[in-house]
Amino acid sequence: MSQFKLNNQYKAIVIGGSAGSFQVISKILSNLPKDFELPIIMCLHRLKHVRHGFVEALNIKSNISLYEPEDKDSIKKGKIYLAPANYHLCIELGNHFSLSTEEMVNNSRPSIDITLETAAYVYKNKLIGILLTGANKDGAMGMKKIKDRGGLTIVQEPSECMIDTMPVAAIKLTQIDHVLTVSQIIAFLQELDKVYKQST
């Protein structure tokens, strides 16, 4: 049945999203198996000065509880991480995070480009990048870096997006592997999980 030709080489999934992505993420999270095999690192644009509420709101529907990492926390299998408010979330060699209060990138902190680029650098072809609906170009460059380093790239089908600027910018900048609707993204992740479970 698979259109994706999946294997179990991947070490992590990064997801970026902005305007309109809350519902999309919620839907994806409520359809993931509880024991999903890979770490998922999410960078979503959010209010800079509201520290609380976002992770709690996403947790209501999610099968796996989300966690806002602290500086130098290690990245573990089966966990879902969310970039905290007002910090860039970077992935370091040695499989851990670091945080930064650097200048905003694309008017954003956290910036999706930073999370995606640092993940691409560390995981190379063992990374899957997913970019969802959004009203800004943040994330497009990060998707290009993932592609350039051999990772797998997926964007949400623009016609289905609340605002399609973000996936369209990524499609323009690089050769995206799969343009998928939210239901297809969910199917992709479920199938990926099965591949991992069958091989262990």
Added chain:
Amino acid sequence: MQEIEIAELRKLTEVIKEKYNYDFSNYAMSSFKRRIQRILEMYKLASVDVLIKKLTEEPRFFKEFVSEVTVNVTEMFRDPSFWRELRDHILPNIMLNHNNISIWHAGCSSGEEVFSMAIVLKEMGILDKTKIVATDIDTDILQKARSGVYSMKNMELNQKNYLRFQGTTTLEKYYKEENGKAIMDKSLVEHVSFREHNLVASMAFSKFDLILCRNVMIYFNQALQNNVLKMFHESLFKYGYLIVGSKESLIWCEIANKFIVANNEEKIYKKIKD
């Protein structure tokens, strides 16, 4: 532009250590790399090698380099709930047993954190009982802290933070506006000593009741964090407090057992063992 290689960064930090005795080799790699990338773009340098050459040949450029390689982004009353906790619990607790308070802001950047502290102390009526030392590695940013002049654009956010902190008045009371700049009331920092100080490989130089080191160690790797935390431990009186950024933690470090968590949400730790 070419992606910077780790080997190039190693070479760079070695040269800097050799020539200037500043050690950046234990800075967190991903942000350090971006800072170097940014410096190459800013000064239109073609490669890390060209930067190394410039650093070797122009000692005066090194100061600028330090300024640009460090991240100075800061706010007044960043994390308002933390400042409330400080005012309502931590400072009163210190005052129970002390007539005077000594405070160290390590990595104070352009001084917003120091002015916030001075305002809190003033509103509590204990500013004149406080001795504050504020340090940073970056001499240019320290100059800005001393001058206490900020762009009005930034004051918008500072005011919002102050409102959420719920101070006794409005932030406007503490500055006057001139040509689009906010000029802070200098009497607030009359007794603050702003000094250049590098946290890397440094020894304790005094003892304090309260040390704030917020959003500074996130730029270090864990080995360096460990060393700096040991030095902070030595620099605190017993039962003194160490406060780190809202997304940092002490629980993993070597000297964690010499502290207790006074407030986990606001990352306030209390030294309980020498």
